Amino acid sequence: MVKTKKTKPNQTDRLLVIACGMIAREVLAVKEQLGLDHLELTCLPAEFHFHPDRIAPAMDKAIEKARAEGYEHIFVGYADCGTGGLLDRVLEKHGVERMAGPHCFAFYQGMEAYAKVADDDMMSFYMTDFLCRQFDAFFMKPLGLDKHPELIKDYFGNYEKLIYLAQTDDPELDKVAEKAAALLGLAYERRSTGFGDLTPGLARAAANA
CATH class of the missing domain: 3.40.50 (Rossmann fold)
Incomplete structure (x- = not known):
């Protein structure tokens, strides 16, 4: 052979x-x-x-x-x-x-669109589909917010708004983003960006x- x-x-x-x-x-x-x-x-x-x-x-x-x-x-x-x-x-x-x-928050929105909102978004906290799926793993646990919610003001006190840049239309991810905004004490905005x-x-x- x-x-x-x-x-x-x-x-x-x-x-x-x-x-x-x-x-x-x-x-x-x-x-x-x-x-x-x-x-x-x-x-x-x-x-x-x-x-x-x-x-x-x-x-x-x-x-x-x-x-x-x-x-x-x-x-x-x-x-x-x-x-x-x-x-x-x-x-x-x-x-x-x-x-x-x-950053990806810019190219998800498109560079031309991002240039128009960048200044207004300076005090905004961006989330994406990935960050919605991994909110607990990427924010709550590493920052200790699950055990010490009083730290939220220390980490997010300078933000005014949470902006969810949605790559897909997923009601479950929408719920996560809305809940995150409420938890962090931020105003909420959703932008459907696609890719x-x-x-x-x-x-x-x-x-x-």
């Missing part, structure tokens, strides 16, 4: 998206929506949302790993996300592009792969 050597799949014609774990579901939804069969996804931990200093070094390693695996076309599913330009330095080194904007600039951003990246 002749044994054949297994070869790795050819990655040269694939697009690898290295994204924040907070937008994984949305990237996959856009992939299905647009029929981007050659798009593959890997994610950095969603908790980097709270540790932006970890994003750039982790992305550097992730891109190096992807290159070693043969990926020629890579797109980053992050905005600056609090890295203060450090992420862009890494991407410039590797010749890789990312989503435009300061915003994520859709054309991934479409362009896929077309160039």
